[in-house]
Amino acid sequence: MAIGEFELIAKFFTDIGPRSAAIALGIGDDCALIDPPAGRQLALSADTLVADVHFPAHGDPASIAQKALRTNLSDLAAMGAEPLAFTLALTLPAADETWLAGFSHGLRACADEFAIPLIGGDTTRGPQLVISIQIVGSLPRGAALTRAGAQAGDSVFVSGTLGDARAALDYLSTPAALLDDAQRFFLRRYYEPTPRLEFGRALRGLASAAIDISDGFAADLGHILARSDIGAEIDTRRLPLSGALRTRVEAIDFALHGGDDYELCFTAPPQHRAAIVECARATAVPITEVGRVVAEHGLFTWAEQGRRVALNAAGYRHF
Ligand code: ADP
Ligand code: MG
Numbered sequence: 320m321a322i323g324e325f326e327l328i329a330k331f332f333t334d335i336g337p338r339s340a341a342i343a344l345g346i347g348d349d350c351a352l353i354d355p356p357a358g359r360q361l362a363l364s365a366d367t368l369v370a371d372v373h374f375p376a377h378g379d380p381a382s383i384a385q386k387a388l389r390t391n392l393s394d395l396a397a398m399g400a401e402p403l404a405f406t407l408a409l410t411l412p413a414a415d416e417t418w419l420a421g422f423s424h425g426l427r428a429c430a431d432e433f434a435i436p437l438i439g440g441d442t443t444r445g446p447q448l449v450i451s452i453q454i455v456g457s458l459p460r461g462a463a464l465t466r467a468g469a470q471a472g473d474s475v476f477v478s479g480t481l482g483d484a485r486a487a488l489d490y491l492s493t494p495a496a497l498l499d500d501a502q503r504f505f506l507r508r509y510y511e512p513t514p515r516l517e518f519g520r521a522l523r524g525l526a527s528a529a530i531d532i533s534d535g536f537a538a539d540l541g542h543i544l545a546r547s548d549i550g551a552e553i554d555t556r557r558l559p560l561s562g563a564l565r566t567r568v569e570a571i572d573f574a575l576h577g578g579d580d581y582e583l584c585f586t587a588p589p590q591h592r593a594a595i596v597e598c599a600r601a602t603a604v605p606i607t608e609v610g611r612v613v614a615e616h617g618l619f620t621w622a623e624q625g626r627r628v629a630l631n632a633a634g635y636r637h638f
Contacts, residue, residue: 322414324442331423332407335437336430341403341457342438351438353404355457362400362456362463366391370448374510375491380418381425382510383450388429390533391454392514393581397531399464399523400456402435402516407452410445433516464522464529469547469586473527473612476595478515478583478604480561481536482570483508485577501563508561512581521598522585529585535576537630540584541618547586550617553610553630575630586612 322330333346343352355361368387370376388405395402407426411419430437435454487509490502498506515531522529528547532539536558544551558574567573587595592608599606613619618630 322416327414327419328440328442331419332426332437332440332442335423335427336404336435339404339436342436345436345438346440351404351406353438353455358460359457360460360463361403362395362398362458363453364391364394365451365453366394367449367451376448378491378510379425380421381428384422384425385429386510386512387450387452388426388433388435389512389514390581391452392433392435392516393512393531393533395454395456396514396516396519397464397529397583398456398458399462399519399526399529400458401520402433403455403457404436404438405430405452405454407437407440407450409440409442409451410447410449411442412445412447414444433514458520458523462523464519464526464585466528466530466543466546469528469543469549469551469612470588471549471612471614473586473588474592474608475540475551475553475610475612476583476585476587476606476608477532477536477559478518478599478606479513479580480559480564480605481532481575481580481582482558482564482573482577483561484512484579484581485535485573486564486567486569487579504561504563509579512579514581515583515602515604518598518602518604519583521602522583522587522595525591525595525598526585526587529583532580532582532584533578535578536580536584537575537618538578543584543586544612544616544618547612548616550613550615550619551610552613552619552621552627555620555630557607557609559605559607559609 487505528543620630622628
């Protein structure tokens with residue numbers, strides 16, 4: 320007989336992540352209870368992953384769990400928040416125990432790595448696989464890195480490399496045995512993005528605005544510019560590319576418009592540059608200055624002979 324709802328929760332979703340003094344009550348009641356740390360604000364965010372929209376339905380369940388939690392952790396990183404807890408709402412076409420064991424394994428590995436406990440959720444049957452995680456973090460009151468605050472003269476930085484996750488889309492259905500090293504690297508970047516939590520925290524008080532790159536660099540920088548009511552000039556030759564992507568003709572296009580990178584894009588005034596470089600070094604996060612914020616609205620780059628042109632800011636859109 321198929322496993323029941325409560326048996327499923329007990330078997331696959333209890334004791335995921337560390338115990339935490341901030342969690343007064345975890346899984347098993349109508350609500351979990353959190354004791355917010357004194358003097359801090361809670362940061363909340365939810366992200367939903369739909370099978371065959373955000374990941375291939377037949378992908379490795381442990382990798383899918385990693386991606387689901389990591390994308391949520393990335394939102395905390397982009398606010399400069401520290402992880403506190405998360406909940407998991409699962410919609411499953413069937414209670415497939417092999418799939419659930421793999422998913423639970425990946426979720427546990429990620430929750431342990433980032434020291435974040437699973438404190439509740441919901442489990443339902445539905446026509447297709449949907450994974451919805453709500454994440455809770457905390458940060459000192461008033462210290463959040465928001466999208467508003469970029470000012471003319473600020474530098475625009477990005478962490479890590481861009482476009483790798485977009486490159487992975489071409490190999491999502493390739494059998495593992497046929498993948499070369501570059502393709503395996505792209506897939507790792509797609510399934511296991513690195514939430515820049517420690518670095519995001521270090522940017523508090525230094526960055527003027529920040530966002531994590533989920534829709535594509537140009538689109539997400541566009542969100543900072545819209546919220547900050549300002550523009551930017553980007554030197555596309557400076558976009559950070561991995562060794563694996565650099566040789567591809569689509570490299571710049573993927574870096575500008577490919578989604579799913581989960582790197583940080585942030586702005587900062589020149590007087591904080593040295594401190595930011597030091598934070599990047601201390602947290603071992605590579606950063607690249609790719610442009611600057613300008614008073615004129617829009618997103619610009621340079622073409623031949625130094626001619627300034629508008630940069631298409633389109634990213635991934637669901638509707
Ligand atoms: P209720 O009916 O009161 O909403 P449920 O019967 O849905 O509660 O869930 C029972 C308990 O198990 C709750 O504490 C809930 O938070 C938890 N839970 C349900 N599904 C999951 C899941 N997928 N992961 C973690 N906890 C879950
Ligand atoms: Mg419920």
